[in-house]
Amino acid sequence: MLIEIRNATKTYKTGEISLDALKNVSLTMNEGEMGVILGPSGSGKSTLLNIIGGIDRIDSGNVIVDGVDIVGLNDNKLTLYRRNSVGFIFQFYNLVPNLTAYENVEVAANISKNPIDMDEILESVGMSEFKNRFPRELSGGQQQRVAIARAIVKKPKLLLCDEPTGALDYNSAKEILQLITEVNKKFATTVIIITHNNAISSIANRIIKLRSGEISENIVNEKVLSAERIEW
Amino acid sequence: MVINKMIKRTIFEYKAQYIGSIILIIISCMLYSSFNIAMTDALDNLNIFRINNNLEDASFIVQNPITNINDLEKKYDMTLEERKSVDYINDDQSVLRILSSTDNIDKYAVISGQPLTGENEILIDKAYASAHSLAINNELKINNTAFKIVGYMSTPDYVYPLKSENDILKNPRSFGVAVVSKKDINAIGNGITFYSVKFNTNNSSEFISDLSLDNILIQWINKKDNNRISFIDSDLNGGVVVGKVLPIAILILTCVLIAIVLSRLLKRESLVIGTLYAMGHTKKELVRHYLKYPIIISMIGSIVGTVIGSLLVKPLLSVVTEYYNLPLLSVDFDIKYIILSLILPFLFLIPVTYLVINRSLELSPLQLMRGGKNKTKVNFIERKLNLNRFNFKTKFKIRELIRSLPRAALMVFGVALASMLLLIGFATKDSMDYMVTNSYSDIYKYNYEYTFNSLQFGEVATGEKRSLSSFASKINNKDEDFIIYGVQKDSKLINLVDKNNNVIGFDKVIITKSISDRYNISAGQSIKVKNKLNLKEFNVIVDEIATAYTGNIIYMPLGEFNLSNGYPENSYLQIDSVDQLNIPADQLISEVTKQDMIDGYNTLLMPMRVMIGGIAVMAFIIGLIVIYVVTSLVIEENKANISMLKILGYKKKEIYSLVLSSNIILVIIGYIISVPLIIVSVASLFNLMTEAMNITIPAKLNISSILISFVIIIITYEISESLNKRKVMKISMADSLKEKRE
Ligand SMILES: Nc1ncnc2c1ncn2[C@@H]1O[C@H](COP(=O)(O)OP(=O)(O)OP(=O)(O)O)[C@@H](O)[C@H]1O
Ligand SMILES: [Mg+2]
Numbered sequence: 001m002l003i004e005i006r007n008a009t010k011t012y013k014t015g016e017i018s019l020d021a022l023k024n025v026s027l028t029m030n031e032g033e034m035g036v037i038l039g040p041s042g043s044g045k046s047t048l049l050n051i052i053g054g055i056d057r058i059d060s061g062n063v064i065v066d067g068v069d070i071v072g073l074n075d076n077k078l079t080l081y082r083r084n085s086v087g088f089i090f091q092f093y094n095l096v097p098n099l100t101a102y103e104n105v106e107v108a109a110n111i112s113k114n115p116i117d118m119d120e121i122l123e124s125v126g127m128s129e130f131k132n133r134f135p136r137e138l139s140g141g142q143q144q145r146v147a148i149a150r151a152i153v154k155k156p157k158l159l160l161c162d163e164p165t166g167a168l169d170y171n172s173a174k175e176i177l178q179l180i181t182e183v184n185k186k187f188a189t190t191v192i193i194i195t196h197n198n199a200i201s202s203i204a205n206r207i208i209k210l211r212s213g214e215i216s217e218n219i220v221n222e223k224v225l226s227a228e229r230i231e232w
Numbered sequence: 233m234v235i236n237k238m239i240k241r242t243i244f245e246y247k248a249q250y251i252g253s254i255i256l257i258i259i260s261c262m263l264y265s266s267f268n269i270a271m272t273d274a275l276d277n278l279n280i281f282r283i284n285n286n287l288e289d290a291s292f293i294v295q296n297p298i299t300n301i302n303d304l305e306k307k308y309d310m311t312l313e314e315r316k317s318v319d320y321i322n323d324d325q326s327v328l329r330i331l332s333s334t335d336n337i338d339k340y341a342v343i344s345g346q347p348l349t350g351e352n353e354i355l356i357d358k359a360y361a362s363a364h365s366l367a368i369n370n371e372l373k374i375n376n377t378a379f380k381i382v383g384y385m386s387t388p389d390y391v392y393p394l395k396s397e398n399d400i401l402k403n404p405r406s407f408g409v410a411v412v413s414k415k416d417i418n419a420i421g422n423g424i425t426f427y428s429v430k431f432n433t434n435n436s437s438e439f440i441s442d443l444s445l446d447n448i449l450i451q452w453i454n455k456k457d458n459n460r461i462s463f464i465d466s467d468l469n470g471g472v473v474v475g476k477v478l479p480i481a482i483l484i485l486t487c488v489l490i491a492i493v494l495s496r497l498l499k500r501e502s503l504v505i506g507t508l509y510a511m512g513h514t515k516k517e518l519v520r521h522y523l524k525y526p527i528i529i530s531m532i533g534s535i536v537g538t539v540i541g542s543l544l545v546k547p548l549l550s551v552v553t554e555y556y557n558l559p560l561l562s563v564d565f566d567i568k569y570i571i572l573s574l575i576l577p578f579l580f581l582i583p584v585t586y587l588v589i590n591r592s593l594e595l596s597p598l599q600l601m602r603g604g605k606n607k608t609k610v611n612f613i614e615r616k617l618n619l620n621r622f623n624f625k626t627k628f629k630i631r632e633l634i635r636s637l638p639r640a641a642l643m644v645f646g647v648a649l650a651s652m653l654l655l656i657g658f659a660t661k662d663s664m665d666y667m668v669t670n671s672y673s674d675i676y677k678y679n680y681e682y683t684f685n686s687l688q689f690g691e692v693a694t695g696e697k698r699s700l701s702s703f704a705s706k707i708n709n710k711d712e713d714f715i716i717y718g719v720q721k722d723s724k725l726i727n728l729v730d731k732n733n734n735v736i737g738f739d740k741v742i743i744t745k746s747i748s749d750r751y752n753i754s755a756g757q758s759i760k761v762k763n764k765l766n767l768k769e770f771n772v773i774v775d776e777i778a779t780a781y782t783g784n785i786i787y788m789p790l791g792e793f794n795l796s797n798g799y800p801e802n803s804y805l806q807i808d809s810v811d812q813l814n815i816p817a818d819q820l821i822s823e824v825t826k827q828d829m830i831d832g833y834n835t836l837l838m839p840m841r842v843m844i845g846g847i848a849v850m851a852f853i854i855g856l857i858v859i860y861v862v863t864s865l866v867i868e869e870n871k872a873n874i875s876m877l878k879i880l881g882y883k884k885k886e887i888y889s890l891v892l893s894s895n896i897i898l899v900i901i902g903y904i905i906s907v908p909l910i911i912v913s914v915a916s917l918f919n920l921m922t923e924a925m926n927i928t929i930p931a932k933l934n935i936s937s938i939l940i941s942f943v944i945i946i947i948t949y950e951i952s953e954s955l956n957k958r959k960v961m962k963i964s965m966a967d968s969l970k971e972k973r974e
Contacts (some may be wrong), residue, residue: 050966056965082879083881098614098631103628105623111881111886134614154732
């Protein structure tokens with residue numbers, strides 16, 4: 001078991017109003033699994049992902065990743081956890097605008113103990129010929145490829161994707177999903193993808209549905225489709 | 233309007249940036265109003281004093297008393313008055329120069345106490361009084377006669393009380409002036425009789441030649457060559473320049489700062505602006521709204537600054553009138569400077585910010601709602617730069633540096649200004665140090681200089697003979713004054729060196745660097761001079777230029793000097809000596825002790841340190857504001873990047889290093905630029921100050937001062953950085969993910 005979440009609770013307080021973003025969420029995932037989180041807007045998907053990735057903290061419960069309860073880690077250790085174990089991909093790519101594609105990947109490679117060769121990684125996401133371009137000179141799909149390279153250059157155990165295709169057209173989205181599944185296969189990286197798009201869930205072997213901060217369904221998908229074969 | 237609330241919220245949220253701008257304006261207005269009002273007042277005071285109390289045009293000494301004063305006055309349309317002075321030497325070896333009171337020229341003004349009315353009353357200068365714990369109504373014993381101090385006074389010819397008119401520094405512990413009635417001075421002892429003259433027409437040379445017919449002129453000093461009279465002008469004019477240049481420079485800096493802060497604000501609010509546009513607000517309304525920022529800032533800054541500045545006028549003025557022995561006649565708040573001080577910030581800030589605002593609002597609502605034009609446009613330098621050979625950290629830092637060129641420029645400009653301010657104090661002190669060591673230790677090796685009141689002949693047992701006279705020369709159609717010294721060829725007590733530091737022998741004609749610089753005279757050129765005392769004219773050919781800044785002095789061999797001037801062979805007028813000599817006072821015009829000068833300088837060091845410290849504090853504040861604001865802008869612009877770096881697992885220290893540490897290069901560049909700039913500025917300030925004088929002050933800046941200021945600037949940088957580090961820590965990882973960005 002790579003991830004084990006027990007009774008995770010997260011409450012946001014804004015002034016008088018408090019809002020339970022996560023209520024007693026429990027979940028496990030095995031190494032090499034590909035999971036998809038589905039749910040309406042505001043149901044707590046990003047909150048859950050951020051907690052697994054060590055970006056945010058829960059109020060109570062446990063989040064055990066690879067045998068370590070990250071809830072108990074101090075800020076420094078949590079930073080090291082993110083650095084060594086987690087790769088992130090976001091809807092809006094979040095590249096550093098004044099760095100070239102190459103340099104944006106270097107941002108992550110720079111602090112990794114044993115990164116993949118820079119040229120190799122850019123080649124594998126198909127960005128070699130654009131490596132000296134700045135983000136604003138790239139299409140959304142291309143930017144997301146750079147973001148994928150940045151996330152996996154350090155060979156993380158976990159790849160967390162928050163609506164990675166949310167801002168992309170059909171074809172680019174499929175290419176990106178294909179890349180992500182390749183990573184999952186090639187490095188046996190555990191992947192979690194958040195999406196609004198039900199069709200995407202067919203590429204996962206685990207489908208988790210959230211509703212108002214609670215897991216409403218946790219399905220093991222027996223009929224995993226490859227990314228090329230899904231349609232919406 | 234709803235958007236009015238935004239101003240308050242924005243200023244509060246980014247308070248450091250706005251408070252910083254306000255402080256800069258306060259400093260600027262404070263300096264502007266206080267310096268201009270105080271210096272104008274001081275100059276007015278000085279002029280009124282000079283007119284009311286009839287400042288002389290010159291004073292002179294002749295061999296035989298003048299008996300036909302009234303005839304001469306009529307003949308030359310001038311005021312002429314015989315005066316007497318006795319140098320009374322106190323038990324502590326300090327000299328109190330007692331002058332006879334005058335009726336027509338250089339009349340004394342009572343600063344406090346009463347004027348002279350009866351017998352055995354004395355007025356003294358206040359600085360001497362406090363240095364010797366004397367007070368009004370105290371008794372002062374002079375040559376067995378008890379005088380009652382009835383008040384403190386100032387005379388226009390001793391505004392800067394120097395023992396010799398060629399001195400540079402006063403020292404109230406060793407020298408002071410006093411006035412007694414004409415009757416009393418004769419009782420004290422026989423001192424020197426001299427004359428002061430004020431011409432109504434430009435006929436001084438006719439008068440001099442007339443005097444030389446049946447009398448021998450021993451000394452003639454024009455007011456311009458008399459440091460006691462002319463030093464104050466240079467200082468006050470220096471103050472006027474500082475009061476104009478410095479505030480304007482600070483205002484320009486503030487302009488740049490506000491412009492950058494505002495365009496940042498406009499970018500941040502472009503979505504709101506676009507929406508307001510779309511909702512039907514006119515551009516005019518929006519411009520008016522955003523102009524409120526500079527208006528509020530200018531208003532607070534200028535009012536507070538002008539009020540503080542006005543409060544500083546009196547203290548500043550009393551510093552001037554106490555340092556110079558000047559009666560404080562009136563404190564006038566020149567309304568012109570108050571008004572200018574109040575509106576100058578607006579004049580600078582409003583047009584600049586108007587341009588910035590106008591440019592941003594020219595975009596269409598749609599462009600604005602998309603976050604403004606070219607939000608993260610890659611600039612020319614960024615694109616051209618090939619950074620492949622550098623490691624990642626270096627690359628990142630370089631990119632960070634050139635990301636926003638206006639921001640980099642603000643940093644460099646601001647640090648340069650702060651450093652210059654810091655260095656002004658150091659440069660002033662270093663230059664003075666150099667002047668004093670150059671004149672009193674390097675050049676003059678004697679300790680005592682005795683000037684006789686008539687020509688002496690023959691050999692001297694101890695010391696060296698020297699002669700002197702004052703000369704005039706027409707250079708570039710202007711009458712310029714010189715002193716020529718006749719020096720013994722084998723002189724060991726005067727030591728002149730050329731620019732390569734080689735000793736120059738006194739078998740040559742040597743001019744000071746002051747002359748060479750001021751009149752552009754080089755070796756080989758000849759100067760036609762006219763002896764002011766006996767009107768003899770001759771040419772001197774310059775052989776060497778000595779590194780000396782003591783004034784318009786020409787040195788030539790004593791024999792040649794006597795020959796050219798028609799003085800008897802073997803005659804001389806001065807003796808220089810290492811040891812004190814026993815020469816009766818009634819044979820002397822003056823006795824100068826070098827130690828007095830050095831002591832005088834040392835007493836000046838303390839107030840000078842205070843001044844340097846004060847300026848340094850101001851420089852520190854300006855530096856802190858600029859560096860702080862630029863750093864906070866960097867952090868603000870990098871918010872998303874910092875958040876991303878955190879997500880990627882960068883530690884705090886690594887983030888500071890990547891995002892902030894590159895600024896130190898801009899700080900260093902700013903500092904490096906400031907060093908030559910300050911030397912040039914101080915040199916031109918000194919030139920301006922000494923324009924009306926014969927000395928020149930070379931601008932010097934020691935390595936140690938450069939290093940100390942550098943350390944101060946770096947400390948300033950470190951402080952602003954550490955103040956900003958908290959901001960980096962506060963940036964949340966999760967929040968920034970919600971913001972859409974390119
Ligand atoms: N920093 C915050 N402060 C207060 N409430 C928050 C904060 N972040 C999230 N929330 C609330 O927590 C709940 C869950 O938010 P979350 O971002 O996890 O939703 P989501 O499922 O990712 O939605 P979406 O599909 O729109 O991205 C929402 O109701 C949201 O308003
Ligand atoms: Mg979300």
